[in-house]
Amino acid sequence: MKPRVLKLLEYDKIRDQLAAKASSSLGREIASHLEPSTDPEEVRSLIEETDEALNVLRLKGHLPFGGITDVRPPLKRAQVGGVLSAKELMAVADTIRGSRIIKHFIEEQIEDGAALPILGSHAEMLEPAGEVEREIRGCIDDQGYVMDSASDALRSIRSQLRSFDGRIKDKLESIVRSPNTQKMLSEAIVTIRNNRHVVPVKQEYRQAFGGIVHDQSASGATFFIEPQAIVELNNRLNETRLKEEQEVDRILTELSRRLAEVAETVRNDVDRLAVIDFIFAKARLAETMKATKPALSHEGTFHLKKARHPLIPLTQVVPIDVALENGTKALVITGPNTGGKTVTLKTVGLLTLMAQSGLHLPVYEGSVVNVFEHVFADIGDEQSIEQSLSTFSSHMKNIIAILEEVNDRSLVLFDELGAGTDPQEGAALSISILDEVRNRGACLIATTHYSELKAYAYEREGVINASVEFDVATLSPTYRLLMGIPGRSNAFEISKRLGLDERIIEQARSLISSDTAKVDDMIASLERHRLEAERANAEAARLKQEWEKKAQLLDQELAKWEREKDQLRKEAEREAKVKLAEAKEEAESIIKKLREMQTEANRVKEHELIDAKSRLDHALDALQSETSARPHSYSQKKALEFEPGQEVKVTTFGQKGHIIERLSDKEYLVQVGVMKMNIAADSLKPVKEEQQVKPVVNVRTQTGTVRTELDLRGERYEEAMERLDKYLDAALLAGYPSVSIIHGKGTGALRKGVQTRLSKHPRIKSIRLGGMNEGGHGVTVVEFK
Structure with missing residues (x-):
């Protein structure tokens, strides 16, 4: 791209904003030299890496880039044999540590499922020189000071330094506190001149005090003198300081040599970190501009x-x-x-x-x-x-x-x-x-x-x-x-609004060409239509928003109604079950009492007992029908449909029958026994549906609803006995002289239980196993009195 065009379009200001978003001079350097690419694939990759960094910032909010600096100049000096200062070495160690943190940070995002192919490749190429970093940190603290622990020799030398320094200070303190010398001093303090400990002595006592003069005040009234008593100690202190410097230089030289061995690797990491910093600078700029990926x-x-x-x-x-x-x-x-x-x-x-x-x-x-x-x-x-x-x-x-x-x-x-x-x-x-x-x-x-x-x-x-x-x-x-x-052109309209005479404006209109006038009229028409379209669109958007709001409210109300409906259904089911249980319990209690009364006084005839029990069962069936009908009304959208000839149960009075004709969507003609009657569709149930819940055998008084045999095969013992009792009552009420109980051969347990039950019934005259044409030992034939 032409530099003139970049400047004309103010591209340099975008570069400045981008550089300001970098975390280090490394990223700022790349940003300040940024140029547009003309390679489509490269542009695609550059945009993708920005998007990856932006996704990381959205998830984590930051990139841990602290401590990383441009250490390439000291690395170069180390490679050519130069000795780096403690602070330079510490900067290198901080940068190595930063590269390790960045590498771990990006790899952690990838492990958590983030798709970062470009950033991941940069992180993979980072090779932090951890061993050299540890060696540097073992010798230099965070302030760039070579620690005593850097070597045994340095520890010993610094111990001597502290000893000499303490002895010198003690000696000087005794001098400045002595009554004989206090009058000779300008101030009772100890200070340092030319790296030597001295005291301020008045000019008139210079000869009397003795020692080495190192400095004089501007007025000449005070001399800074090293007392003779500490000259030797100061000499030994300075000699020890020289040894300290030599040992520190030796340590820094060794660390610089070790760094030179991995300088190329560290330099490559720095270059890679510069790119990563630049990529995240692009992402931060996108956040600031509220920008999107094109x-x-x-x-x-x-x-x-x-x-x-x-x-x-x-x-x-x-x-x-x-x-x-x-x-x-x-x-x-x-x-x-x-x-x-x-x-x-x-x-x-x-x-x-x-x-x-x-x-x-x-x-x-x-x-x-x-x-x-x-x-x-x-x-x-x-x-x-x-x-x-x-x-x-x-x-x-x-x-x-x-x-x-x-x-x-x-x-x-x-x-x-x-x-x-x-x-x-x-x-x-x-x-x-x-x-x-x-x-x-x-x-x-x-x-x-x-x-x-x-x-x-x-x-x-x-x-x-x-x-x-x-x-x-x-x-x-x-x-x-x-x-x-x-x-x-808006010249005429503007002039008119500003107050120019209408006559002058009209004269001006007459002077323009007809073609120009037609073009302006066409443009004015287009603008009117555009404004009308915009108003219509705005109104449509408003209506759409209102409709969506109402639809949302309706959905909420519907959901609320559904929840309330389910709650009511569940409550109705619970109430019905409670009533059904209470009715069953009461029915059993009444039957028990009736049997006791019959046994004790023989005042109740058997057919009256059976009829009473039949009425109770009818009440139970009606209640059970009501129970099943309640949830059915909630869950069914329409009544069940039946075909002519289909066997059904009339839930209102518990009888079975067959469909003769469909009168309407809500009514059928049904034959129950010898009777034909119009029955509402919601009072009918398919017999197969009834059989799925395994109800006990019907005990109605009409002969058309009670068969002359009862099949108990496959039933559990308790259920079989209950069905047997109800069947016998129904058969007696129907007036049958004899019936057959089918219990199967099997192990004989059910047959034995049936015959024992039959032998105790007061209305049974005799029982016998079926003949060859009656089912043999799998059937018991019962004769009533």
């Missing part, structure tokens, strides 16, 4: 949705929708000055450069950008006094340079094309330039004031008009870009 196109098309110029504050910028797609390669923007035409050009150009640099864009999701080989721009007034160039000449010089290089992988941005010269010639020249650029296959956006160019898009295939909106009511631009609508 899709890439190679077809020479783009579509920026709600695009914002990144250098205009969020509170001031007006988002625009701008696109070149579906065969459109050129966009001509017209409209008033200060209306946003130039900002539109710069927004498209700058966002294109940002995308090709791997940056996310301040646009809505789903925006598409194209990767261009060249971005050319001729924007602004570049009049040059030094070169004696007019505005027109300056623009033409730039356009000529553009035409020399433009191709089908170029984006060309022309601002006020043809301005600065005769309008008629300028318009003609502009049309010719636009045609030339289009013929080269380039994408083109141009702004203009010429009315002739408003019709350009209607006469050329692949060209579309656009305009920046102007509010005549407020006499100010709205900065909105209107795609597909050319701008129109």
